[in-house]
Amino acid sequence: MTAPPTTTQGGRDEFALRLLKGSAKKSYEPIVDIDWDAPLAEDRYFLPPQMVSLYGTPMWEQMDDGQRVDLSRQEFANYISMGIWFENMLNQSLLRAMMHSSPTSPGTFYELTELGDEARHMLMFGKAIERVGVEPFWPGKRGARRVNTMAMIFRGPMLWVGALVGEEIFDALQRQILDGGDDLQPLVQRVMRIHVTEEARHIQFARDGIRRDVGELSPQTRWAVANLHGLGASLYFKHFTRSALYDRIGLDGREAQRQARANPQFHASLRAGFAPLAAFLDEVGLMGPIARRMWTKYKFL
Template sequence: MTSTQPRPTTTYQPPVKQDAELDYEQVLDDLSSASVHRNFDPYIDIAWDAPEMAIVPDDPRWILSYTVDPIGRHPWYQSLPESEQIRLGMWRQANVAKVGLQFESILIRGLLQYSDRLPNGDKRFRYTTHEAKEECNHTLMFQELVNRIGMKTPGMRRWLRLLSPIVPLFSTITPTVFYFGVLAGEEPIDHIQKDFLRGKDGLHPAMSAVMELHVAEEARHISFAHNHLRATIPNKGRLTKFVLSIAMPIVMRVLCNAIVIPPAEFRKEFNVPREVMKDIFWESEQSKVFLAGVFGDVRMLAEQCGLMNPASRRVWRALGIDGRNSRFRSEPAYTAS
């Protein structure tokens, strides 16, 4: 017999979000808001045509820092005449800026492809689009600096320049590995620029202005990558996390070399002996300490994501990028106990 009793009323209850997911969404809101209210334009916020910004020949402020730059501290560089130290320093800084804009170009393409696949209402769409816009401004800023220095520099090493059209595809094929690559490019540049700014006496004002603007906005970009990986990796399967734990240090080391080590044109332009290049990158004790120090924040992130295990620790060590983890993001090396 059919019942005439009314059915109980049911209402849709959305899934309850976990604390980590709620925290991640709050981070996305905060970062998007900061992108709206604290953003920069390189043609408004940098006084390119001010007299003190002029780039002139034989300016000793282009001599590479002994304490920060791996090339600047090497005895071979120290033995060069001052005029050659200046010329090499200008080439080096212009090439670092060129590398920066090439890396940002790859990142912009990857971010736009990544955001294109996101569903309606996903808060990552807004933030990643904000970030892409800011990175476009960074490419303008870096190219302006390169143009004003006036050195013919190629930027990244040849193999990465050739692969650059392919790299953004990883943002939709394997987004986690793509964000490993993002950090592999952003962390070394951010680390070096912060070291320069901590002791910026003698730094050319044009370089200082570019670094200050870049570091200020890059803090948001690195924060997003860290929070994104912390929110997404723990939910992956055990095998996937193991593979990612091995991939992470490999991506860090390969891309760090591609971005930090000058291209072959540098060695030819300044007749740098091969053994000197090997010593600087990364055979001397000082350079080994520098290389390991660059990834303190990333090692901390790997621990937080559950990607540090006995096997992955061996990979970090074999690649020369193991060491003490940062206690907090952007911890200066000199605070180590």
């Protein structure tokens, strides 16, 4: 596939300036823009039922309404716990990259704006987990070291592809959540709406960075970038179906995990979440054969 034309630095700066103006017009301060003291709505889901990993399985049919709602609560907390990990990693990577950029360029100004957005998102997600009344799904010492190591690896074009793997999949899943309608907790709807609004600019910036750089990559770098993102498929699939989700609500964690991982309804949700990013990676010629096999193996394609 022929790569699209790359943007000039001037084009990159103009694009960054447009995003800066958008940020000035439409940004949020979650600590005051969300009513954290509002009561949770009784019996409302935290994810649309069809997005819950066990939806449609034999185990789901045996669960009562309370267990179903509680599983949606745990899975919501799991999603946004992973969001905190990723945004921590992205902020570390952006800060390292800034030491090799001009501190007066519009691109750097926008990256600093994105850092602020992501810091507020981490606060918002942490407050939301606290408010729904569950423990976060947090990495142990080994997992934390892995997150910090990945932050050092994400450089150059791999930073922008890694950013999209983290941001676009969550963005598409959050749009599915917002489509869940009035059966959802108002708190969840508000958190998702804020994140989708601000994340749209981050996704545009990362996509522009890839379009700018892809035509200049060496064959070796292009091959690495086009295939290494496939590692995200395993990470997402395993963490979205961690046995602790099911243990916490009194289910047999291993059996629940087995049913979730084999669940066609869950696979359909994953494919819908990956579809926009898959189309973009195909468009810019960065869906390598190894990555494609990995995303397919873990049901995202």
